[in-house]
Amino acid sequence: MGEKDIRAGQTSYVIRGADLQGAGRADLLVRDGVIAETGTVKAPRGATEVDADGLIALPGLVDLHTHLREPGREDAETIETGSAAAAAGGFTAVLAMANTNPVTDTAEAAERVRDLGEKVGLVDVQPVGAVTKGLAGEELAELGLMARSRAAVRVFSDDGKCVHDARLMRRALEYVKAFGGVVSQHAQEPRLADGQACCHEGELSGRLGLPGWPGVAEEVVVARDVMLARHTGSRVHIAHVSTAGSVEVVRWAKSQDIAVTAEVTPHHLLLTTDLLSGYDPVFKVNPPLRLQEDVEALRAALADGTIDAVATDHAPHARHDKEHAFAEAAFGMLGLEQALSVVTTVMVEGGLMDWSAVAAAMSSRPAAIAGLREQGRPLAVGEPANLVLLDPAAEVTVDRERSQSLSRNNPWHGRALKGRVHSTFLRGRATYFDGEVTTR
Numbered sequence: 075m076g077e078k079d080i081r082a083g084q085t086s087y088v089i090r091g092a093d094l095q096g097a098g099r100a101d102l103l104v105r106d107g108v109i110a111e112t113g114t115v116k117a118p119r120g121a122t123e124v125d126a127d128g129l130i131a132l133p134g135l136v137d138l139h140t141h142l143r144e145p146g147r148e149d150a151e152t153i154e155t156g157s158a159a160a161a162a163g164g165f166t167a168v169l170a171m172a173n174t175n176p177v178t179d180t181a182e183a184a185e186r187v188r189d190l191g192e193k194v195g196l197v198d199v200q201p202v203g204a205v206t207k208g209l210a211g212e213e214l215a216e217l218g219l220m221a222r223s224r225a226a227v228r229v230f231s232d233d234g235k236c237v238h239d240a241r242l243m244r245r246a247l248e249y250v251k252a253f254g255g256v257v258s259q260h261a262q263e264p265r266l267a268d269g270q271a272c273c274h275e276g277e278l279s280g281r282l283g284l285p286g287w288p289g290v291a292e293e294v295v296v297a298r299d300v301m302l303a304r305h306t307g308s309r310v311h312i313a314h315v316s317t318a319g320s321v322e323v324v325r326w327a328k329s330q331d332i333a334v335t336a337e338v339t340p341h342h343l344l345l346t347t348d349l350l351s352g353y354d355p356v357f358k359v360n361p362p363l364r365l366q367e368d369v370e371a372l373r374a375a376l377a378d379g380t381i382d383a384v385a386t387d388h389a390p391h392a393r394h395d396k397e398h399a400f401a402e403a404a405f406g407m408l409g410l411e412q413a414l415s416v417v418t419t420v421m422v423e424g425g426l427m428d429w430s431a432v433a434a435a436m437s438s439r440p441a442a443i444a445g446l447r448e449q450g451r452p453l454a455v456g457e458p459a460n461l462v463l464l465d466p467a468a469e470v471t472v473d474r475e476r477s478q479s480l481s482r483n484n485p486w487h488g489r490a491l492k493g494r495v496h497s498t499f500l501r502g503r504a505t506y507f508d509g510e511v512t513t514r
């Protein structure tokens with residue numbers, strides 16, 4: 075039986091002997107979309123048995139920062155292929171960034187993204203709304219209409235661009251406060267990161283002859299925005315924190331009870347600017363890969379909770395946008411399929427986090443930040459059966475060709491990482507099982 079049932083949309087499973095977040099082994103009975111029983115479960119008739127011996131069970135992962143590219147760049151990714159990549163990575167929900175074409179800056183656009191995601195049905199696709207119309211940084215978008223729409227938008231971001239006008243940022247924070255929303259800021263002062271800049275400014279960029287921008291271009295905006303959050307009493311979220319200085323500011327802001335949250339990407343937890351010496355555009359990303367001391371500060375901040383969440387910033391790009399001289403190539407790298415393996419390798423194997431901390435950083439906290447009530451829930455009776463099974467001992471050498479994504483800009487290609495996603499369940503339905511995405 076097994077696999078056939080899974081493809082036929084079987085929704086009753088007994089998951090045998092998984093280690094629940096590292097807290098001990100138990101069976102899980104998944105039925106009618108919820109966790110119906112835990113402990114030692116007697117299989118009901120017709121249930122599919124899943125041997126989870128040696129596997130870790132975590133609540134389904136929630137990505138605060140995904141670029142799905144639809145509408146507008148369906149040659150790089152679609153909601154369907156991006157959802158498949160998410161399911162393969164252990165995610166049950168993704169926040170779809172607004173920098174599509176057209177931009178997600180109206181209620182209708184947000185509803186369209188949400189509905190397309192629902193139709194695909196592999197993960198919950200929750201649209202992020204733009205802060206400003208067309209991401210132009212001039213006029214606020216219809217924040218209230220997006221919030222009140224069927225898409226119930228709560229996270230707003232001009233990601234790809236910084237909301238650099240302090241007055242607009244202030245207004246946006248005031249506005250979203252009314253409905254418990256949050257502004258996710260791509261912190262990058264444009265006057266300190268000019269049009270040509272393509273990497274971290276430092277000793278190496280000088281040697282390579284590549285124009286860069288310094289960490290302070292991020293840090294001044296983080297500092298400004300936590301003060302605006304304090305002034306407005308509203309919530310700000312810092313996207314893809316990349317420097318030790320930003321960590322210091324966020325740590326201070328939290329000590330003052332300012333409502334700031336922050337995310338770090340898998341790539342900023344492991345990769346450094348040294349990789350640029352080969353001029354391979356796969357390592358070109360915004361914010362840029364920084365120094366080892368930044369990487370260490372980011373790891374420590376994630377471990378102690380200063381950084382709340384890991385978010386992928388999955389940024390697929392078509393070959394013809396990426397395969398250029400370094401200075402001309404597009405910014406961004408894939409992230410969904412390897413995120414959990416990178417966190418396993420760096421944070422768990424590195425002794426910095428246990429599995430419950432991973433569940434917090436990749437599921438419950440991002441769900442709370444985004445206001446997703448049905449996601450990020452504990453693995454307990456009565457909860458929606460959103461979960462991922464991970465083989466923590468498996469070592470996988472990443473092959474960019476074995477991907478659900480339409481794009482191939484995978485910075486992990488050829489690397490050995492610890493931890494392989496075995497399966498993902500969305501409301502009790504297997505969306506990914508033993509190497510395959512399961513279609514309805």
Ligand SMILES: NC(=O)N[C@@H](CC(=O)O)C(=O)O
Pocket residue numbers: 141173233234235260358359360361387389390405406407
């Ligand atoms: N991260 C990137 O390098 N690129 C993102 C935009 C962004 O997250 O700033 C993209 O949309 O490609």
Ligand SMILES: [Zn+2]
Pocket residue numbers: 233234235260313314360361
């Ligand atoms: Zn960004």
Ligand SMILES: [Zn+2]
Pocket residue numbers: 139141171233234387389
């Ligand atoms: Zn992004």
